Every structure is written in structure tokens, then in C-alpha cells.
Amino acid sequence: MPKIDDIATQAKDSASKLGIKKFDIYGSTVDETSVQVEGGEPKQVKASNRSSVIVRVWNEENTVGVTSTTDVNSEGLELALKTAYEASFFGVKEHVPDFSPEASVPIEDSSNGKTAQAPVSQLIDNLIQAEKELLNAHPAIKGVPYNGMSQRDLERFYLNSEDALRTEARSYASLYLYSKTEEEGKKPRSGGAFRISHSLNDLDVQGCLKEAAEKTISHLNYEKVKSGKYRVVFSPEAFLSLLGAFSNLFNAQNILDKQSLSTPDSLGTEIASPFLCVADDARHPDNVASTLFDGEGTPTRRVELIRNGVLSHFLHSVGTAKRMNQNPTGHGNIGAKVTVSPHFYHVYSGVAAEQEYSLETAENVIFIDDLQALHAGVKALQGSFSLPFDGWMVNQGERISIESATVAGDFLDVLKSIIFLEKEAELTPGGICPRVWVEELSITGE
Amino acid sequence: MHPSPLLLTKELPTLHYTSTPNRFDESWEAPLATLLGVGRAAGADFVEFFLERVNYISCLAEDDIITSISPRLSTGAGVRVFRGHADCYVSTNDLSFSGLKAALEKALSIQGLQLPAPNAHIPEINLELLRDYATKRGKDTWLSQCSSMREMGEVLLDANQQLNLKASHVQSRRATYFRDWQEVLIASSDGTFARDIRLTQSVGYSLLCADGANRSSINQRAGNTSDPGFLRSWDYKSTAEDVAESAGKMLYADYVESGTYPIIMANQFGGVIFHEACGHLLETTQIEKKTTPFADKKGEKIAHESLTAWDEGRSESAFGTIDMDDEGMPAQRTLLIENGILKNFIADRAGSVRTGHPRTGSGRRQNYTFAAASRMRNTYIAPGNYTNEDLFASIDKGIYCKKMGGGSVGATGQFNFGVDEAYLIENGKITKPLKGAILIGEATEIMHKISMCSQDLGLAAGFCGSVSGSIYVTVGQPHIKVDSITVGGR
16 A cells, blocks of 8 residues: 555645545555464465545535545546545535544554564464364364454554544454354254454463353253243343444434434433443553544544433534534544444443342343344344344353343343443453343243 | 466566556456466466456435435455465455566465476466456446436435325435446456456335334335346335335334244245255355255255245346356356255355365355355245245234344354244234244254245345355245244244
């Protein structure tokens, strides 16, 4: 990919040639390698070095058009600017997007930057070893059908015609292991784990292995669960996936589009149990994928969304913030229509519970480890969900895996029915969260 | 004149081919043949190049305003190198000769191979005469015949007005359209040299209605490949009526009572049941991973004798139609199941190499950043001999699943999918609307429970996500009866 300064110069030259006075560009380049193995041999290695930019152009009538392209040479940029200019005449006339007022505000850079990539052979060797150890963890584990180890360098930039320029670079390494069992007379069972870090050397391979093995083995002893209402405990990952599925609650653009369970007047209302606090914190020190600025160049920050059960803030782009008389929060994604999305949730308890619960002593609770098919079973605009899950029936510490069951409910009811958040939080790729106890939900089994 | 592909490697660093930049044509033969020869000379068993150009645009109308027109221009290439059963895939945005050579060199090095030494001869790769489906079938003019930005906006705004006329308790109306124009060129060391243009379009509605605490959201989408005038022919008036009626019925629907029921699944998008519960499990990708219970069942009965199913590369205008797959193989019509007996699997090149099943023209990928994998195209259950009345009459208490949502299948063959619009069946009649249903089951069990197929085969456009990205597919079936299935709800 050309250097960012070169792109800026080329874009300015092309814009000047085309008579375009106001524009901005968001771009990224990715250099990544991933490996998969099977039966002790490499199966597929993938590598990619690719780049893309999205340009926004304001015309004389102050309407905006965009175009994205993978051609970041001067010809490609010129064509993109030209196409965006053509599209600008179909842009919205009300609430026209504008540059971020914070696009040039200095950012205190606490990023970890890039790390050197390991040789591909090292990825393959590490993954083959992990596969071998997982297969040896239990005689019933017959395969690791889904596995992968990858490393990625990512560079992002934002620039505009008023000389704002931001850049950042990051490196990531990740591992997933998903094993499957086969036992005579029993249904195949499976379980998996995922880890991400800044470099291959930091990657918690043993932790991933241990978790994948323990989960898979824990599902060997399985039973159908009787349909009914149960007290439910969500694992951190399960609760965060549900929270993510209903993120329209906090999304200012969704709210303005009437595509949300909230309205502009919802701030200050009690929407959850007082135990629940939720923040979105892109720069949380534990967030491996932390990011310093959003697609509009606005610096990211911590935003308290729910404080002691009360809806306290929305996530904003430049445009939504202006319309709702707020400050942008660094959650905008550049585009013809600027969208808003969360970065990294931090869920915690704000109020000490009068009664504490434990899976070691609780009787007949359902522990939901992983929710599936969220794309099919979540009605985000209705607030309802009906989802298959992986989990266990837990009775005084004893766990029995549940075969083929669904959990259903209304998300706002779930928030209000939270009776306890455990003290110990877990780090997941989507955020930090403890186990969350919910008074009662419908479970369908047999 | 292009240099001969039979060359000494010492000439390689100085080669500078100039191919037509805005069209994939015969001028790409010399550079690609040279690079394929280099790959083979280095010791690769098989080398393949996939080149792609995309001109995409989407348009969104919200209520009575166009809020987004988003063009995207993209070019890229991928090179795949096989050594034994292992393959390596490297992708790049750089389509210059040196860019493609760098990608090849990286792929070779990952496979433990090096560019041949100076003075080594590079074997000649005799590519076939360009098999140009685009020119042969008149596709070169398709892009210019598609709707302009202005026309997209006018159609969608008109459509949204129709929705406002037909629906009540409207909270938000959305009409969306996209056009995905893709030109591909594939060249591989077995002599494959083929070009195609694909034009995929989709248009649809998203309606949200609310009345106090009652809410309903209905999405409906139509898709087409191969017709540049598709948007102009979209019958948005009758679609608006249909969407408004569904939303109205679901607005005050009760939540489904969970349990095990016989169900009738409507035709068209009801075909998602076969897609999730069986289709994915017939892909060689699943055989390789040992995640399908059907791996060793070819020739055996895996479904009810009433069930016959196909996966077709070419169905006129259907969403998953391709003339050739992304490995340059002409798309086939593949009989999957005949009267309950498993006949064939869905195979790509890598799957064929690793499992021994013959390729079926099913190697597909979202774009140049993915290696091709065995993927479905237009997949459907064939019509049977029953009438819809026969199906309903056979059920005392069950559920009619009229509109399906998405679904998925896991590593153990357990599948699930959501139902967007459902009704209770009592004594053979539809009695009341239901919402919140999700269906779950085991693939091996459910296939034996599809006991009745009606005569009204219908196809529907869908999107399928898997190892090689999100691709366009068709699902389909006539109305079918499933004797029993677990229905999750409140």
C-alpha cells in the first residue's frame, strides 16, 4: 500500500483537478497469515496483503457522496473521488454529515503498536502441537474439525481536506480450537475456545487448549432437559453476545431511525436491575483490539451506557451527536450513511447484592455457556429472542450437559430480572463481564 | 508481441507484461501462463490464479428519503498452490505482473518451495483458448444496462410510498437495493483459462410496525442474476401488500408455546430447512472435517422416500446461478438425493483432491480474498405428488411456518432456524398467528421425517455464509410436512 502521506498528496491533487474542495478519506491495510491443520499435517495456509479506502466528497450544494475502492494508486483514487462526486448529488439534504469537530484533537497514544510477525512454519508447528494435545486430552475426542492460528498487522488512517491526519497500527495473533467427540451409542459432542493477543508469543495456547478440552469433555455426559421455567446463569460470552444482539438500545443512529428499543427520551429511565452497569470502552487496557479513533477521526473514549440499571448514555457519531445535542463518542463508521457500533463492553456490578449465588451450591439452574444462531433467533426490534445454546444443568456443583435446547425471552425483561453479577469478571474478545444470574427464563428441551 | 512462456528464469525479473487494464481478455494469457509455469517449475503440484473486478452499488430509502447510495470498486487476485493435499492461498490487490509474481512467490515459500534457479527452464503451460462465458452470452453490456443512481432512488422511493399506503401502525419503512457486478478470470496449471461476468441484484422491504408494546418486523427480499433490468421489473405494489399483511398479522400474534409438533413449511424460503439440515452436510468441506454424518452414506437411504433434492448451477435467473464456478469449471446440475437415497456430494477442487468425490462445478467464494470451497448454488427439494390440502388435512395440531428466517448447522449435525411468520394449525385449519418460534433438530433424524411434499415448488433468494465467505444461493421446495420437530418458544 502507498504511504499515507502519498495518499493524502495524491487525493489532494486529484480533488483539485476535479474541482473538489472538501473531502475526507478513511483507509486501512491488512497483512495477515492464517493456518489450519488436520491430523498432524498443514491443511490450508492463507496469506493476504490488501488495502482499501473510502472517500467522502462534499459538492457545491453541500451534499455528500461516497465511494470505496481497493485501488489506492493515483488513478484509483481519482476514479473513487469522481464516483463519489457523482453520488453526492443523491446525498441527503437534511442532517448532512460533516467533519468531526474532534478530528484534529491530539490523542494521547497508549497503543501497543505492531509486533514482528512469526514465520509461517512456527504457526503450523504450534497448531499441530495444539491439535495433538487436544486429541490426547480424552479418548473420545476424535478430531479438531475447526482450528486455526493467525497473525495480522493492521494499519488504519483518517485524513481530511482540512489537514486532519490520524494513523494507528496494531498487531494481533489468534487461535481457535473446536474439537469433536465420537463414542459408541452416543451422539457426537463438541466444544471450543478462542484466544487473541498482540503477538504469537503472548498467545495463551495452553489456556485455549485446556478450555476446549474441558468443554468438550464436559458435554460427553448429556441429557435432555425438561421444558419449563428455570433460573439461568449466562456465561460472560453468552451475556455479551445477547447484549451485542440488542445493542440498538444504545445506538443513537438506530434510535433516530426508529430502529431501536429506546427512544431519544429513554435516557434516565430504569431499564435494568440496579446491579447492572455497562460501559463501552474501546481503550480498556484489556482490550486487545483497542482503537484510538473511529471512522470519522473522532477519538474513542469510555462511555457509561447503563449505570445501576439506569440508561445513562448513547453511542454517537458526529451526526447523531449534533442532532441529539451531545458530543460524538468515537463510535461512527464512515459511509454514505454513517452508522454507529460499539467497541468493547465492560459489564460490572454497581451495587453490592444482598444475596449472593454460586454454581457450587445452587440447585437445578441452567448455565448457558454459548448462545447460537443469533442471526436467526433474535428479533432485535421486538426485543425477543429464542436461541439454541450450549450449556449445562447444574445442581450443587454437578454439571450435566444439555442436549438440544433453546432459551427464549424478552431482553428488556432479562435486564430487569438480573439477580446477581458474580464478582470475578472474564475477558472475552467482545468485552469484560462476570457471570450473570437471571431469575427465570423459558427453556425448551423435551 | 508477448514473450514466449517457455523461458529461462534469468529473464523473469525483466519481464513486464501489459494486459488490458479494464477488461480480462486474451492479453492475460501470456503473463498467467508464465507464472503458472514458474509455479510448476518450483515444484507445486497445481497452481491457480483467480482475478476479480467488482463494481458494486447499494441504495437505501428510509421512509421518504434516500439516505445512502454506496458505490464500491474493487480489484484483486488470489493464487493457490497445491502441494500434495495441502494448499496455500495468497491474495493481493496488486494485479501487475510483479504483484502477481510476488503473491506466487509468497505462496510457494509458504509451501516450502522457491522460485526456480536462474537459467532453469520454465515448462510451457498450454492454456485452453479463452472460454469466455461473458462474451458468448452477451454479458459485456450488462453493467451499462443496469439502473442508474437516479432510477434506483426513484424506484425505492415509489416503493416506500406504496408500503405507507398498504400498512398500518408503521414505525419505519425501508426499501433496499444492491447491484453486484463481478468479472472473473481463472487460469490454472491444468490448462483452465476462463472468463465470466456475474450480475447479481437484490431488492427488498423492511417494515417495522408498532402499537404500544406490540411490535412486528417483516423483511422480504427478491433476488436475481443475469437480468440488468431486474429493478425495473420489481413488482413492489404486490410485494408491499404482502409485507403489510404479514406485519399486520404478526403485530398482535401470541408467542408460540414450545414443544414438539408436526409442522408444514411453506414453499420458497422454507427450503432453508434442507439447506441447513442436509445441504451443508453434503459439501466435501464437511467430509474433510468429518463433521457430516453422511460422509460414508452414498448409495444409502438417508431421507424419507418422498424426498428428492437437487443442487443446480444454472436455473434461469435464480440467485445462485453461475455459468462456471470460481475454479473455472462449468456448473452442473447435481442430483443430491433421489427418493431418499444419497446420490452425490457437492465438491470443489480441494474437496475432490482430499475426499475423492468428483468435482461438480461448486467451487465458490465471496471474493478474491477467499480460496474457493464446496458451496451450494440453487438447492431445492423436488415437487411431490400431494396437494397442500392433503398436507394440512393430515395435522390435528401443528404449526404452519409461512416465512422462515435464517439458520445454521453445527459440527455435530445439529441445525436450527428461526421462523418469522407462523400460524397454529388445528384440525387441518389455520387458526391464529404465532411469533417467536425457532426450530431445532438433528440432520440425520429430520431427513426421515419430511414425509409429504406438495406440487408447488418455489425458489427464493438467500445468502449463505461459510468458509469461503458470504455467497448468493437459492433455496427452495414445495410445501412440505415434517412429522415432528422441536419448536423453541416461550
